[in-house]
Amino acid sequence: MNFNYPAEAEAFRADLRAWLDANFTAEYQSMRSVIGCSMDDPDLAKNREWNAKLADARYTAIAWPEEYGGRGAGIMDQVVYAEEMHRAGAPSTVNLIGLSNIAPAIMTYGTDEQKHTLLPRMLRGDDIWCQGFSEPDAGSDLAGLKASAVRDGDSFVVNGQKTWNTLGQIANWCELLVRTDPGAPKHKGITCLLVDMALPGIEVRPLTTIAGESEFNEIFFTDVRVPTSALLGAENEGWRVAITTLTHERGGVAALHLGLRSQIRSLLDLARQTPMGDGRFAADDPALRQRLARVYLEGELLKLLSERALSGALHGRELGPESSLAKLVWSETAQHVGEVAGAVLGPDANSGSWGRDRVAMRSHTIAGGTTQVNKNIIAQRVLGLPRS
Ligand SMILES: Cc1cc2nc3c(=O)[nH]c(=O)nc-3n(C[C@H](O)[C@H](O)[C@H](O)COP(=O)(O)OP(=O)(O)OC[C@H]3O[C@@H](n4cnc5c(N)ncnc54)[C@H](O)[C@@H]3O)c2cc1C
Numbered sequence: 073m074n075f076n077y078p079a080e081a082e083a084f085r086a087d088l089r090a091w092l093d094a095n096f097t098a099e100y101q102s103m104r105s106v107i108g109c110s111m112d113d114p115d116l117a118k119n120r121e122w123n124a125k126l127a128d129a130r131y132t133a134i135a136w137p138e139e140y141g142g143r144g145a146g147i148m149d150q151v152v153y154a155e156e157m158h159r160a161g162a163p164s165t166v167n168l169i170g171l172s173n174i175a176p177a178i179m180t181y182g183t184d185e186q187k188h189t190l191l192p193r194m195l196r197g198d199d200i201w202c203q204g205f206s207e208p209d210a211g212s213d214l215a216g217l218k219a220s221a222v223r224d225g226d227s228f229v230v231n232g233q234k235t236w237n238t239l240g241q242i243a244n245w246c247e248l249l250v251r252t253d254p255g256a257p258k259h260k261g262i263t264c265l266l267v268d269m270a271l272p273g274i275e276v277r278p279l280t281t282i283a284g285e286s287e288f289n290e291i292f293f294t295d296v297r298v299p300t301s302a303l304l305g306a307e308n309e310g311w312r313v314a315i316t317t318l319t320h321e322r323g324g325v326a327a328l329h330l331g332l333r334s335q336i337r338s339l340l341d342l343a344r345q346t347p348m349g350d351g352r353f354a355a356d357d358p359a360l361r362q363r364l365a366r367v368y369l370e371g372e373l374l375k376l377l378s379e380r381a382l383s384g385a386l387h388g389r390e391l392g393p394e395s396s397l398a399k400l401v402w403s404e405t406a407q408h409v410g411e412v413a414g415a416v417l418g419p420d421a422n423s424g425s426w427g428r429d430r431v432a433m434r435s436h437t438i439a440g441g442t443t444q445v446n447k448n449i450i451a452q453r454v455l456g457l458p459r460s
Pocket residue numbers: 169202203204205206207208209210211212213235236237238239288435436438439440441442443444445448
C-alpha cells in the first residue's frame with residue numbers, strides 16, 4: 073500500500089526539496105551527528121549553524137504551532153518532511169530530545185513565560201536540552217526515582233544522581249525529575265524542574281558506549297539551588313509531565329522505517345556483491361537468502377505499521393498500540409540486520425560504519441522503553457492479557 077499524497081503535501085515537498093538542494097551544502101553534509109559531540113567540537117558549531125538556518129526558514133519543527141516558530145503542519149506534511157530530510161541525509165535539529173519530548177511537555181504544562189523564553193531558543197538550537205529522568209536504580213521503574221528536591225524559600229535544593237543522560241555533555245538545560253514528597257505514594261511525590269545546567273553543584277560525567285562514543289552521561293547534583301520559577305507543572309504533579317514527555321518520545325512512528333529500510337537495501341546490495349570464494353556471492357547462498365528475506369520482510373512490516381498509524385491519524389484516531397509495536401519491531405529488526413550483516417560480511421562487519429552500527433544498535437532494545445517492558449504493554453493494553 074502506498075499513500076496518495078495530496079497536492080498540497082507534494083507542493084510542500086517541492087519547496088522543501090528545493091530549499092535543501094540550495095542550503096544543505098557540502099560543509100553541512102560532512103558534519104557528524106551531534107549526539108557524540110563534545111562542547112568544543114567544531115562539528116557541534118556546524119550543527120548549531122545548520123539548526124539556526126533550518127529554524128529561520130521554519131523547517132525545524134514543522135508540527136509546532138506558528139506562534140513558537142513551527143508551521144502548524146498536518147500529518148501528511150510531517151511525513152513528507154521526514155521523507156525529504158531522510159532523502160537528503162539532513163539532520164533536523166540539535167535538540168533531538170528537546171523538540172520531540174520536552175517541548176510538548178512545556179507546551180502543555182509551562183507558564184507563558186517558560187513557553188515564550190525557552191521554546192524559541194530550543195527551536196534555533198541556541199539552547200540544547202537533555203532529559204534527566206533515569207537513575208542507577210530507576211529506569212523501567214522510573215517512579216522509583218530518588219534524586220530529591222527540598223524547598224528552601226524561593227528555591228529547591230536538589231541532590232542526587234541521574235544516568236544514561238543523552239546530550240548532557242553539551243546541554244545547557246535539563247528537564248529534571250525529582251522527588252519532593254518522600255512520604256507520598258511513589259507516583260505522587262515527583263516534581264519536574266527545568267534546570268539551568270550552569271547552576272553551581274552540577275557535575276556532568278560522560279559515559280563511553282561500546283561503540284566508543286560519548287553520547288550519554290551521568291549527572292551529579294550536590295546542593296544545587298534551583299529557583300521555584302523552574303517548576304514545570306505543579307509541585308508533586310511531575311508524573312503527569314513525565315508521561316506527556318515519554319508519550320511524545322514514541323510519537324515518531326511514521327518515520328521509523330525510513331532509515332532502517334535504506335540500511336536493509338544497502339545490505340541486500342552488499343550481499344549481491346560480496347564474493348563467497350567459490351565464484352558465488354553471498355546472495356546466492358540458500359541459508360543467507362532466507363535470513364535476508366526475513367529482515368527484508370521485517371522492514372516492510374514496519375512500514376505497514378507506520379502506515380497504519382498514519383491512516384489512523386488521518387481518520388482522527390489517537391496514536392494507539394502502533395507506537396509500542398513499531399518501537400519493538402524497529403529495535404529488534406535493527407539488531408537482526410546487524411546479525412545478518414555479520415553473516416554476509418564476515419570479519420569486515422566489525423569495522424567501518426557496519427562495525428559502529430552493529431554495536432550501537434544493541435542499545436535500541438533498551439532506550440526509550442525496553443523490549444520486555446514494551447511486550448508487557450502490548451500484552452496488557454493491546455491483547456488484554458492479565459498482569460503477571
Ligand atoms: C542509548 C540510550 C539513551 C538513553 N537516553 C536517556 C536520556 O536521555 N535520559 C534518560 O533519563 N534516560 C535515558 N536512557 C535510559 C533508558 O530510559 C533506560 O535505560 C531504560 O528505561 C531502561 O532502564 P534501565 O537501563 O535502568 O534498565 P532496568 O529497568 O533496570 O531493566 C533491566 C532489565 O530488566 C527488564 N525489566 C525491567 N522491568 C521489567 C518488567 N516489569 N518486566 C519485565 N522485564 C523488566 C528490562 O527489560 C531490562 O532487560 C537511555 C538509554 C539508552 C540505552
